[in-house]
Amino acid sequence: MAVRKRSSRDIRSESRLDVLHALLSLGESTRNELARRTGLSLATVATVVSELIGEGLVVEAGLAATGVGRPTTTLRINGGRGLIAGIDVAETYVSAHVFDAALAEVGTADLTLDEHETSAEYVVDAIVRALDEAVASTGLDRSRLLGVGVALPGLVQRSTGAMSVVVPKWSWRADDLIDLLRARVGLPLVVENPLKAIATAELWLGTGRGASSMVTINLGTGVGAGIVLEGTILRGATNSAGEWGHSLLVHDGRGCRCGRRGCVEAYVGAPGIQQTLREIAPDHPLADPDLQQRDVIGALASALDGPDPDPAVVETLDRTARYLGSAIADVVAIINPEVVMLTGWTAWALGEHLLPGTQSEIRTQSPNGAATDLTLGISTVRGNSAAIGMATLAFERFLGDVGLVTTRAPLAL
Numbered sequence: 001m002a003v004r005k006r007s008s009r010d011i012r013s014e015s016r017l018d019v020l021h022a023l024l025s026l027g028e029s030t031r032n033e034l035a036r037r038t039g040l041s042l043a044t045v046a047t048v049v050s051e052l053i054g055e056g057l058v059v060e061a062g063l064a065a066t067g068v069g070r071p072t073t074t075l076r077i078n079g080g081r082g083l084i085a086g087i088d089v090a091e092t093y094v095s096a097h098v099f100d101a102a103l104a105e106v107g108t109a110d111l112t113l114d115e116h117e118t119s120a121e122y123v124v125d126a127i128v129r130a131l132d133e134a135v136a137s138t139g140l141d142r143s144r145l146l147g148v149g150v151a152l153p154g155l156v157q158r159s160t161g162a163m164s165v166v167v168p169k170w171s172w173r174a175d176d177l178i179d180l181l182r183a184r185v186g187l188p189l190v191v192e193n194p195l196k197a198i199a200t201a202e203l204w205l206g207t208g209r210g211a212s213s214m215v216t217i218n219l220g221t222g223v224g225a226g227i228v229l230e231g232t233i234l235r236g237a238t239n240s241a242g243e244w245g246h247s248l249l250v251h252d253g254r255g256c257r258c259g260r261r262g263c264v265e266a267y268v269g270a271p272g273i274q275q276t277l278r279e280i281a282p283d284h285p286l287a288d289p290d291l292q293q294r295d296v297i298g299a300l301a302s303a304l305d306g307p308d309p310d311p312a313v314v315e316t317l318d319r320t321a322r323y324l325g326s327a328i329a330d331v332v333a334i335i336n337p338e339v340v341m342l343t344g345w346t347a348w349a350l351g352e353h354l355l356p357g358t359q360s361e362i363r364t365q366s367p368n369g370a371a372t373d374l375t376l377g378i379s380t381v382r383g384n385s386a387a388i389g390m391a392t393l394a395f396e397r398f399l400g401d402v403g404l405v406t407t408r409a410p411l412a413l
Contacts, residue, residue, distance in 0.1 A: 009406055010406055012048070013404070013405045013406040014231075015038075015040055015044055015045075015048050016048050016051065016052065016399070016404050016405060017399075017405060018038040018039075018040060019034055019038060019040070019045060019048045019049065019052065020052070020057070020077065021038075021204060021209055022034050022037040022038050023058065023075065023076060023077050024077065024102070024103060024204065024205065024209075025037075025209055027076065028061050028062075028064075028074045028075065028076045029074065029075055029076075030064060030072045030073065030074055030075065031045050031046055031049060031072075031073075031075070032072065034049070034075070049075060051404065052404070055402055055404060056078055056081045057077060057078055057081055057101060057404075058075055058076070058077055058078060059075070059076060059077075059078040060073050060074070060075060061074045061075060061076040062074050076102070077101060077102040078101060078102070079100035079101050079102035079104055080100065080101070081100075081101035081146075082100075082101050082144050082145065082146040082398075083098050083099065083100060083101075083106070083135070083138065083140060083144045083145045083146065084098070084099050084100075084101065084103075084145070084146050084147055084148075084149075084391045084394050084395050084398070085097065085098050085099075085131055085134065085135070085145060085147070085148045085149065085391060085394065086099065086148075086149045086151075086197075086384075086386075086387035086388055086389065086390035086391030086392070086393075086394065087127055087130065087131060087148065087149065087150045087151065087387060087390060088151050088194065088197075088384050088386040088387040088390070089123065089126075089127060089150060089151060089152050089153065090113075090153055091113065091115050091153060092112065092113050092115050093110060093111065093112055093113055094110070094111045094113060094123075094126045094127055094130040095108070095109075095110045095111075095130070095384050095387055096108065096109045096110075096127075096130035096131045096133070096134035096387070097134060097383075097384055097387040097388070097391065098134045098135055098137070098138050098145075099388075099391045101146070101395070103204070103205065103388070103391065103392065103395070105383070105388075106138045106140075107134045107135060107136075107137035107138035108134050108137065109130045109131075109133035109134040109136075109137060110130070111126050111129060111130045111133075113126055120177040120180055121180065123177060124177060124180040124181055124184055125184075127150060127181065127184075127185075128184045128185065131148065131185070145187055146188070146394070146395070146398045147187060147188040147189070147190065147394035147395070147397055147398045147401075148185055148187050148188070148189050148190070148394055149189075149190040149191075149192065149197070149389075149390030149391055149392075149393045149394035149397075150181065150189065150190070150191050150192075150390060151191075151192055151193065151194045151197045151386045151387070151389070151390045152177075152191060152192075152193060153193070153194065178191065188394070188397055188398065188401060189394075190390065190393045190394050190396075190397050192389075192390060192393055193239075193242075194218070194224075194386040194389075195216075195218060195224040195225065195226045195242040195243075196226055196233050196235070196239075196242065196389070196393075197226075197385070197386045197387075197388075197389030197390045197392075197393065198216050198218050198226050198343055198344075198385045198386055198389050199214070199216045199226020199227065199228055199233055199242075199389070200226070200233060200389040200390075200392050200393055200396075201381045201385045201386075201388040201389035201392060202214065202216045202226070202228075202341055202343070202379055202381055202385070202389075203228055203231070203233070204389075204392045205381050205388065205392075206341065206379050206380050206381040207339055207341055207375070207377065207379070207380065208228055208339065208341070211228070211337075211338045211339040211375075212228075212229075212230055212231055212338060213228060213229050213230070213335065213336070213337040213338050213339070214227075214228040214337050214338060214339040214340070214341065215227050215228070215328075215331055215335060215337045215339070215340045215341075216228075216340075216341050216343055216379065217244075217324075217328065217340060217341070217342050217343065217347070218343050218344040218347075219268060219269070219270075219342060219343070219344040219345075219346035219347040220269070220270060220344040220345055220346050221269055221270050221271065221293055222245055222257075222265055222269055223244070223245035223264060223265045223268055223269050223344075224242050224243060224244055224245045225242045225244035225245075225331065226242055227241060227242055227335065227337075228337075229335070244264060244327070244331060245263060245264050245265035245269065246258050246260065246263045246264070246265060247263065247264055247327070247330065248260075248262050248263065248264075249262055249263065249264045249266075249267055249323060249326065249327050250262040250266075250267070253266065253267070254266040254267065254272065254275065264323075264327040267320070267323040267324075267327075268320060268323050268324045268327065269346075270293040270294075270296065270297050270346050271293060272320075272323075273296075273297070273300070273316065273320050273346070273350075274286070274287065274289070274291075274293070274296050276316050276319050276320060276323075277300075277312060277313070277316040280312050280315050280316055280319075281312035284312050286299050286300060286303070286313075294345060297345070297346050297349045297350060298349055300313050300316065300317070300349075300350065301349045301350055301353070304317065304353055317350065317353050317354060317357070318357055320350075320354060321353075321354045321355075321356070321357025321358045321360075321361060322357060322361050324354060324358045324361070325357065325358040325359065325360065325361025325362045325364075325365065326361055326365050328340060328358065328361075328362050328376075329361065329362050329364075329365035329366045329371070330365075332362060332366045332370050332371050332374060333366055333367050333370055336370050337374070338373065338374070338375065339374070339375045339376075339377075340362075340374060340375070340376050340377075341376075341377055341378070341379045342354070342355075342376075342377070342378050342379065343378070343379035343381065343385055344385075347378055347379070348378065348382070351378040352378070355376065355377075355378070358376065359376050362374065362376065
């Protein structure tokens with residue numbers, strides 16, 4: 001397959017994204033500061049800013065004294081340009097979040113799903129109700145919505161022009177849900193899986209803003225990786241890239257819910273962490289398989305606090321850090337990213353306890369030099385990062401629809 005050359009139009013598209021990223025980071029800025037921050041020429045920044053002002057996405061915010069000469073006009077993203085919705089759909093809940101055009105959250109609504117109800121009609125109805133409630137909570141009219149992004153669990157794949165969604169616990173066909181969504185939402189729509197949504201949130205709003213290559217590791221009940229190369233989300237031939245949680249960690253190891261044995265997820269997903277504790281201390285109160293996974297992870301974090309941390313929990317976290325570091329070392333060997341960020345509720349609860357051991361194992365297991373300059377950390381993008389990422393993808397689609405961006409390809413419907 002021939003490599004597509006970047007046109008002058010594509011270069012201008014990337015320049016607009018660079019300026020928008022910088023403005024999101026800085027809040028308010030001048031044209032001169034944007035040129036310094038982005039590395040673009042002042043003339044290019046001036047042209048891009050004029051285009052963004054013309055579309056109503058950027059406004060002049062006031063004057064800033066520079067100390068020499070006349071005050072300089074400051075700029076900011078115009079949050080009032082419209083609303084964008086990001087919706088996180090899981091097997092047990094729908095969480096809808098509404099943002100303004102500056103990606104500041106202005107409304108939210110959460111609904112619980114009955115996991116025994118698996119029809120497309122039931123799921124779509126919950127998505128639409130959550131969206132309507134989230135918009136209503138803003139006090140603004142639904143007509144202000146510029147687009148909607150929906151993260152669906154499982155694999156969201158694209159092949160030969162068609163799209164499919166694979167969710168093991170749901171029995172409906174993907175096109176049933178997508179047709180219903182398109183008809184019920186009635187707005188520009190983007191569908192993606194949570195891994196790529198989370199990576200997009202990190203790329204726009206987190207440490208990824210300053211990195212060309214990055215991996216966002218999501219730790220929860222399941223695990224996976226969102227991969228950014230050259231500032232772009234890696235999708236793969238069928239949009240399936242990132243299923244790192246189902247790569248092999250231990251040959252003939254623990255059974256995984258995917259049906260294989262020895263997957264990364266079976267060791268560093270929340271149930272896998274509890275299984276490690278069970279192997280170390282079978283009678284430990286937190287080893288009870290009937291406990292809720294979030295409760296177990298929170299209790300493990302609490303057991304590490306204080307002057308006398310629980311020895312079984314300490315050993316559990318030490319082993320988990322080694323598992324995690326070894327699995328990330330494989331990613332480092334293949335991709336050689338600048339940044340690896342841990343995110344998700346398990347990372348937020350246990351990350352500070354896992355980081356030292358994980359970093360040590362990465363450096364031990366990675367090929368010589370591959371991890372020398374690697375930055376490993378906990379994501380600063382908090383809240384529902386899947387919903388934030390989906391809103392950002394919907395925003396990217398809006399930018400494409402108005403002709404400002406040509407180089408991004410969210411799964412638009």
